[in-house]
Amino acid sequence: MFSTGVEGNLSHFETHGREIDYALIEWFDASKHVLRLPTQAGREIGIRKPEGAALRDGDVLYHDENLVIAVRIRRCSVLRVRLHDPVQAARLGYELGNRHLPISITKDVLEVPFDEPTEQHLVKLGFLPERAECIFRGHMPSHHHHE
Known part of the structure; x- marks a missing residue:
């Protein structure tokens, strides 16, 4: 078909x-x-x-x-960070942005596919990531380049 x-x-x-x-x-x-x-x-x-x-x-x-x-x-393991204010959300976006990770963002939650180095990095920065199993609704970054 x-x-x-x-x-x-x-x-x-x-x-x-x-x-x-x-x-x-x-x-x-x-x-x-x-x-x-x-x-x-x-x-x-x-x-x-x-x-x-x-x-x-x-x-x-x-x-x-x-x-x-x-x-x-299929469901997969994700790291979920609850967003409490715009400053925290911006800081988290900044910290993850340079890693070129796929993300899913809603009003109060940011999710990335689970990997241990990212989890450790987020904890070191003072965030409290939770592990969860879900259908990840993010996407792979595309057409990204630095000029």
């Missing part, structure tokens, strides 16, 4: 009476332009999507009257 992009998301998709099969991916594969994925039921689906478009958990890659194939992003 071949897909040229996302046809919706399971959260807003009619699946009644259809088999739902999942293509499992890692968070860092979500932003790839071309993927060839096995599904849990043993099917294979290829996807070519627009450059810069990232897959989200539950995105539908294929559907017909009997079948829906959707993306399932």
